[in-house]
Amino acid sequence: MEYSERMEYYRQNRAQWHSRAVLANEALDSLEVPVGCVIVEDGKVIASGRNQTNETRNATRHAEMEAIDTLLEQWREQRLSKSQVAEKFSKCRLYVTCEPCIMCAAALSFIGIREVFYGCANDKFGGCGSILSLNSSSSEPQTSGGAPKGKGFKCTGGIMATEAVSLFRSFYEQGNPNAPKPHRPLAQQATQ
């Protein structure tokens, strides 16, 4: 990668980082696990999402699923056909503070997203390299060391990972009021 390309890459990532971080902070303020993401087409943010598992009482409402559904709702209103939707997704990039989990990585592969950039790794449930690599496409199902793929997508981790980790640290330092009991005492008791 040329120097100018590298600079452009980091410039873009900084901009997308800002959008993600705003969303992740919003999640943090709402006592949600702080994960935020944006979906970008031609360098422009066209959808965003943040973790909402507590507010919705739905453990599947991760940032990525929120962003996907928001975008598809827009495209449904614009009456895009299934092939137009697939064509659009094949040009979209997703930027997220933390590595997508197995569920989200499978979903992103199903919809055929072009590329994913994430911050810190998800050592427990990561579906883009940490535990499974659902992003890497393969023509044949693999039954060991991997998993069958949807369309697959390019994936780069470790983009501003320190900032992502510090968001999680803020969350866990304040105590997670929604963690299964017994949990660590809350530093600051939150009203629920």
Next chain:
Amino acid sequence: MEYSERMEYYRQNRAQWHSRAVLANEALDSLEVPVGCVIVEDGKVIASGRNQTNETRNATRHAEMEAIDTLLEQWREQRLSKSQVAEKFSKCRLYVTCEPCIMCAAALSFIGIREVFYGCANDKFGGCGSILSLNSSSSEPQTSGGAPKGKGFKCTGGIMATEAVSLFRSFYEQGNPNAPKPHRPLAQQATQ
């Protein structure tokens, strides 16, 4: 298992099969991949879903995700707390015509469903034994031969699998108008 228990087990499965098959057939009539499921609490169907990936243009709208979201919407309206939702799910069983895929199996594990019964195996994307075993709980993440788990759930496959396979056969024999091109010619051209 005692004879009377076995009979009760099959009686219940036949009843749930009927509900699932109605949904799967509805999907078939709508030119969707025919998968249907029901969620059962105390032997009573409390939610159902069928595959809607084409109609919604959303490749993540599998039968299980539809049923989960329908049920959570009901519970939100009833103002159930997060712990009440978790408690309810821990008593629910899901009956589905085909083995949940990796995305759905991860989602079912996240929400903490009690038990899943499925018809035929999903050899390409199955997350309950065929490719991965996201249902089997484990206290430690596994990086080979398995995957990290949510809460895990009990899972039994092969329940009326022949009927499930014949639903798929009907679908593929009529030709899948939504398959990526080139696909086999449609036996009966459908209006889209």
